Amino acid sequence: MYKMIQLPTFQDLIRNYKLTIKNRTDEESDCDPIVSSASSAYDYGACNSGIFGHDFSTASEDETVKTTVTVSRYPSQDANRQVLTSFVNVYEKLKGVTSANLGERFNKIAELGRNKFEDTFLIGIETSGKASSWETLHNFPICQQEEHTTHSIVTIFAIWNTTMGSSLLAMAWGVVRTGFFPAVIIMLAISGLCLYTTHVLLSVNKKHGIISSNFEVPELCRLLLGKWAEVMARIFSMIVLIGADIVYWILMSNFLYNFVSFVYDAFHGNSTEEMTNAVLCPKNIVLNLNTTYVFNPSMENSTFYNIWDLYSTVPVILAVIMFPLLNFKSPTFFTKFNSLGTISVTYLLIFVAIKSFSWGPHMQSWSEEWTLKATFPSLTGMLSMSYFIHNIIITIMRHNRHQEKNGRDLTIAFSLITFTYLFIGVVFYVGFPLAKTCIEDNLLNNFSKRDTLTLISRLLLLFQLFTVFPLITYMLRQDILTNLNGIFKLDSTFGYTKIMCINFVVVLTCIMFACFLPRIGTLIRYTGALSGLVYIFLLPSLLQMASLKKDDRLTAPKAIFYCCIIVIGSLNLFSQFFISDTQ
Template sequence: MPWGIAMAGFFPGIILNLLMSGLCLYTAHRLIVAHAYHGGGENIEVLDLSRIYLGKWAEYIARIFSIGVLMGATIAYWILMANFLYNSVNFIYDNVAGWSTRPLPENISHTEVLCPKREAQDNNTIIIYEKTYDALGPAWDLRNTVPVFLALLIFPLLNFNSTTFFTKFNSLGTVSIIYLVIFILIKSTSWGINMDQTEWATSWVIQPTFPALTGMLAMSFFIHNIIISVMKNNRNQKKNGRDLTIAYILVTLTYIIVGVAFFICFPLPKSCIEDNLLNNFQKWDGFTIGARIVLLFQLVTVYPLLAYMLRVQLLSSICKTVSNRSLVLVINLILVFICILFATFMPYVGTIIRYTGALSGFIYVFTLPSLLHLSILKKEEKLTMCSLLIHLSIPVIGIINLIAQFFVTDH
């Protein structure tokens, strides 16, 4: 989020967060309403509603883009896991070997933050570009070998017959998020506000790279492909709308607090902020290594669940059974191979998230909910020109958001 705000501009970033949150909340609510209108049912999902009210073509498209968003998520998770594993192992190895930190050049003060994008200086303040110390030699390289070592750890977990073991660890996701928020707030408080007069003067100016944030937000607020399954478990179905709204408000506040606090307090130029903000910290920082280890454990437990959901949707599309052991093994191998390729040649989490979010969001967030709503209104003979124009304009926003991603350079 701090990276997204840097790409959009300070106040425009906050406003875009609120607008995208509201739009995604509205379209998610439209899916819940469509499900209730149909009469519910245990096995009725967005795919089924698309087939019933829009036709077979809509079901196929919904299935393809549901698989697409899961694929994008697994790739992003793999890149993050490789990063966390690499830095965690380096930190532990260095301490066991008795090397506390990599020696810094003379006359350069010790600083806990880095600017990987810039080797130069700003206002006479030296910005250190520290490549993570490769204590284990060329066999332990962030891009070339660590993604493969990660496969040795993760691949056996993908072949478990039951996902119950990993589901039980879902609550740890909340713990890691709380840790990360506290970590960012503590660091930001220790730095104080670092916005000069020029930055405050331009804080209302929207940056030409703002689509990077809108694409990322389409993924960040994306829950539409499983929203019906999630809300089915609500004890009081009449309060689905209220509870969904509360959830979106809490998520939006978390995004804004984290993004704003880190952005305004970050002591180096804002262009230095990384899409993975932990990359802005020295590897010897205790809080940072704690965040990496906690998040690595969380992602290792969540990744098999994502892979399972992806595999089930893929297998149900190409054959009648989802438990064919040979096919499961082949799909897992292909998935891991694709993730390794991205982690090796394109390890940019922000780029992957924004493209995935914009593409899948165009279908699931902006288009399907609107078309389902219009179809139901037409069936009830309540369709008006105003509703038609409003709900057809939402997919237009989605396609503009998608096209705009190709005109943004973030790396």
């Protein structure tokens, strides 16, 4: 039986051989990571599922292996034999290479292959019986060209939906901290810069990346910059995840608190104590944070509100509800609710539009809105988190059906993201009827818990976060276990004991922040500035300079330009320590 098999780049071939040797060396290590089953690899689009099954067995370990004949795209059989002979010669150079020294020789051999052969080719042999090492290496379907099945419109909305997070609720607060017109300019500038650095990552990956479903920025950093850059990328990717978990926990506690309080007041005759359509200014009304939505001072002494406290008991009660959902081996069930993200964002846009248009414009002096406030880094740090998609953009764009239109689709997606943030922040800011300083970092806090539209928003967002939080925690847990296994060679089999320990630490961290630092604006700006420095400003610039240097195209003006991008990210981070949220 003859069948066409397209072999990928020579660098991919050597990479797979490296994995094969590593498998033989680490036979006693765990072979069933949390998401490394064959089904999981297939679900995530892995092209290596034929290599890494449940037991990490390889074709070289099988008793019989049948290799198929392929038809070459080269016109002559002599050319085929010449290509095959050349690869056999390179394979001979690999004899005696162990997992210890393969890493040192890998780049030299891969570079030799990159210069000597075309990127893709077809070769074929026919044999039966026990496969030799070369035949095993040849016949692995290591990284066959992945199918690009996602339409452009799906890719665009995938990027949009992924970036829409908790910063939506804090965008108007960021405008307050910056000034109206400077905020608009900064939003557009940061959006353009993030779009550019994202495009840089895609360009560098297209030129130097390896065709693989799990090849992302950390692997690209290791290839071009070294192990230190890979470690940095992985660490700050985890920082983004734990930051998202903390912010989501604070929001879930807030939404749960307000919903239960609404139900309690409705059943106990306290509904007249708040106006349904009231616009609140918690900074002026409330001196005690624990009484944030309570107008009647006597109510704070009631037994219910002594127990049901937003900054002490509610985060703990939420942990009792949420913790069992975090211990599933696979979060597949929660992925079924991904569409809720689009629904929630769409509803929030409608909510802000209805409220703002019902209020009408409330701007005292347009000329004063041109002043750039000293606290503007609050917005720049927050926007670094708002536009953050750099750690998964390669995976998202890899599945785009029209690869030649990646740049266009990415630009459209960022334009849509920018419009969404501008609409939420600007429209709410212009229409807000009270003093602009009353706007909270969670804009829903400016409304009564009895407001119908606000109640729907909180319930919708609460349910969405209930499904998103386990997914984020799962990815964080996976990264932690993967990194620990890589550093300490630990057993990475799924075990409820270690999973529960990791989840306990994550939940405990979230509870501590929800009780003692429940300011999502502060958390978003610090997390965004820190992780943004690495993923948005530093790594894309270093990767681009490394790529240009390999091609002898790195000039002084280009180096200065990319260094300026790094300086911008550094200033964005350092400025966060010189401003206060009470200013």
